[in-house]
Amino acid sequence: MITTATCxxxxxxxxxxxxxxSNGIRMEHTSDTVYDGKLLHDRSYPQRAEKHTEIEISAIFNGFExxxxxxxYDAKEKVIHEIKRSDKIEDAHEWQVKYYIWLLELNDITGVRATLEYPKLRSTxxxxxxxxxRKYLTDIIPKIALLKESEECPLKINSKxxxxxxxxxxxxVVE
Ligand code: SF4
Known part of the structure; x- marks a missing residue:
């Protein structure tokens, strides 16, 4: 099972x-939050696509895909730009882009940094x-694989x- 940045x-x-x-249950199409995020992504920086490249990367690490x-991705400056609709800076966002940097390193592209952009916060x-x-990512990759392949769905977190x-x-709602 492949681990992606979404994972x-x-x-x-x-x-x-x-x-x-990971088990194929997708609800994004029902979510206004996800739809708003896509709109923001498309509209916030209309000129962005001209200057930056979309890239897909992959690697095998310790047997994990x-x-x-x-x-x-700004290949000249070696900067990843990631836009977030959130009005809060979250650890999950940082780990997503750290994962991208790590994936690039695994493909021998070093010296990359990332900028998280929060248009709603007017902040980066x-x-x-x-x-x-790197050590942390190395540790969690097998944990993520185990979690995804588990037969048991983890419990609800009852969080805000x-x-x-x-x-x-x-x-x-559906119980
Ligand atoms: S427990 Fe909460 S955060 Fe987790 S999947 Fe359900 S609604 Fe989403």
């Missing part, structure tokens, strides 16, 4: 969300990959973030 992101949000997504699609956050991050999750109806 890394969801792992840091909710293990149940990761499991549902990894992949990622970076929407905006620069992200680099440190040795402790659930209200904005595309699986909210599935977790709390």
């Amino acid at each position: 890394i992101n969801y792992y840091h949000i909710c293990h149940r969300k990761l499991w549902l997504f 990894l992949s990622g699609k970076i929407d905006f 956050l620069d992200v680099i990959l440190e040795n402790k991050d 973030i659930c209200k904005n999750c595309s699986y909210y109806d599935l977790c709390y």
